[in-house]
Amino acid sequence: MLHFGFENALIYLATDAATTSKWMPWELGFFDGYRPGGVAIMPVLDKETDGFAGQEYLGLYPRVTKDSYQGSTALEVFVEGLGRWTTFKSFRAGTPDWKSYTHP
Numbered sequence: 001m002l003h004f005g006f007e008n009a010l011i012y013l014a015t016d017a018a019t020t021s022k023w024m025p026w027e028l029g030f031f032d033g034y035r036p037g038g039v040a041i042m043p044v045l046d047k048e049t050d051g052f053a054g055q056e057y058l059g060l061y062p063r064v065t066k067d068s069y070q071g072s073t074a075l076e077v078f079v080e081g082l083g084r085w086t087t088f089k090s091f092r093a094g095t096p097d098w099k100s101y102t103h104p
Helices: 024-034 056-060 088-092
Strands: 003-005 010-014 039-043 063-067 076-081 084-087
Touching: 010 024, 024 039, 076 088, 084 088
Parallel strands: 010 039, 039 063
Antiparallel strands: 003 010, 063 076, 076 084
16 A cells, blocks of 8 residues: 555655556545545655656645754654645644744
8 A cells, every 4th residue: 555544644655656546546535525634745756856746636735744943953754735834743643733934
């Protein structure tokens, strides 16, 4: 199986093979209807520097990324999209604390 489901979230692993699957888009849509806002896309790339376009409908969902907090050198895992971000841990738990990229 090419995706990980949690009780409160579904992480859709977007691979080359996922684009040919008949079931993965259906499962993604089902879970999105079951738990709106509980789906994130995790692109699986050959190299860290590779870009990801994916199927057009995948752009509706936030993406799992790896980065560091401002002023930190430690890498963390985040879920980000549509100008906002949260930690992977809170997203997976179903309690995302969304923060905006813009400052008030």
